[in-house]
Amino acid sequence: MLEKDGTVQLGNDEKLELTKDDAKLLEILSSQRRAKLAFGTTEDYLKMLERMKELEKKGEIIVHHVTEEYDPVGVRTLSGRVKRIPTRETWQHKSCGQCGHIPGYISAFYWIMSELGIPYVDDTNQTSCTAWNYYGSGTSNPVALSAVFLRNMHVAYEKNAYPLIHCGTSYGDYKECRYLVIMNRDIRERVRAILKKVGRELVVPEELVHYSEWLHVMRHEVAARRKHDVSNVKVAVHAACHTYKLMAEDYTYDENILGGRKPAPTSSVALALGAQLLDYSNWYDCCGFGFRHILTEREISRSFAYFRKIRPIVRETHADVLITHDTGCVTTLDKSQVVPLAQGYKETIPVISDSQFAALAMGAHPFIVCQLQWHIADWKPLLAKMGIDWKAAYEEYRSYLDKVKGGMKPAFIRSPPRRLEPRGGAKAFRVDEPVMT
């Protein structure tokens, strides 16, 4: 370690004085030595995957492989590598924001899997990634985030189900954390010690998979079940930054979708369903969420969302719907339209997730399953264009609500029976009676 006075500590009491040039050289060399995590380059990303295999071989970590039991489908990622996307027996890593205030995002997704007869696990032994406290507040640290990541991954491993991550931020954060755990011994050992304290081991997924990638590989099965003709529906897509900008190498691209220049998921689903996919100039811009901003600097979020996304999208595409694949994007792009509209701006567009759009096209109930009543921007013209009688559906929903109010238990969307048994020691999935807290 180079000291401030230009010396290097050699032994207990021994110090070596360096010339200025040598000190500089030493600093460069030690800096290069430290630079071994190598975020951000394809070559180094692939090296990390190799390192993961080495650690597995040495017995330092358990790798949760995408085995044939998960019926994987290969996709091309930006790195050029083929990534295996598990299609069944997935462990649903839910998103706190989606479940909290866009419940139709999840219920539509579960409904699709259930309709396709694909088993999954919805676990109550799950936390979010807690990365809000990383990206938004700086109130976490790499060890905590990695421990949370691996705790959840260990639960999925115990349940013998492959983690499928719903939130773009969780997906991005977990990619960062996996990197740190694999490439940095110090963090790995600190995380190991903490996990030991909670009775868990280091289980690292071979692939980190976002649910939009699952929907992408399942799009033809989804399209085969289409009940509503969407060929006259004009669709604009917003891709979430944390899925494809944060460690970009690992997200799905397809040369047949948008020329392979933009991520394939979500656009591919709209195309498979037969909708008209429209491009626009500000495609690359974020939604304006900004973490802290959506809560406490809302004018900034709102202005960005409306003037950099909603308005240009509507003006350029005249789309009927804006589809996206992340929690924050649905929230920001949908809710940020209220104030500009009140101020007299005219451009507006409904904002829903790809899962909701696909489920609607497959004939899911727009309110009981897709929960569109939680969305603000007017979805009625979209439903009308899809040939869905929203008035009748809303009446059904009101009557359903009355029954629930009267004590009726909702008809829960259930996973078809699983083929795989939980691994030894793990509790089978348990759901207690729902409670009104």
Next chain:
Amino acid sequence: MDSRYAAKLVSRLGEDGWHYGGLPGLQWEAENARSADRSVMIQVVEELRNDTRFEEFYRACINCGNCTSMCPPFRLVDFEPRIVVQKVMHAKDEPELLYQMMDQYIWSCFQCYSCWEVCPAHNNPGGLVAILKEIAVRHGLPSTKKALEPYSKILYKIMTTGTQITPDMHTTVALFRDWGPHKAELAKDIRVERAAVPVESMAGVMDKSWKVDKETMNELMTIQKESGVVDSVRHTLKDVADMVDDTAKEAGVE
């Protein structure tokens, strides 16, 4: 321009005649940095450079401005990822440059990582900001407290339940009032609406995003404590850290 103002601008220039970090007129934070404790400034630089992620997030800035051209907050506020990297680049010699950003500047970042994806030198300005935010929290800077206090309830929820925006936040119009009349409509019957969600792990759950097992929350709180998160937060939001401690204690988490 009057001569006194001109002299003030000149006095802000570095020895090489450059003013790192944009137009001098925008650099009101420089004044704050001048009056700050220099030992803290140096410590901030050291903590940044010693962070595991630093060598990966910062390589060398060629000042091309690609990052800024893609930066969402740059469209609306005084924030540029290029400036972040430039100040980091010179921080060792001029720690006050970095410290200027600690006050408020870094809190403008959206953490969208558009900057990272487009940087030809593989710098990650958003990542550097994330490290700086953690340092700001550890040092309990007053501006950090101001930035985080409005959503301390969410910080607490994440640390203790692992979930955040929850349905009970929609029971009043107050929070998210700019959602308009729809919010009032939603708030009216939200408990029934929530009970009717056809997913068993979510139905009826108001105070969390889904039903989280007690043991799961206990494991999470253990992680938060053991990894030093709670102690770090204590420097900035003592009340939140105390509440997490109390909740952990009640739950029997050592």
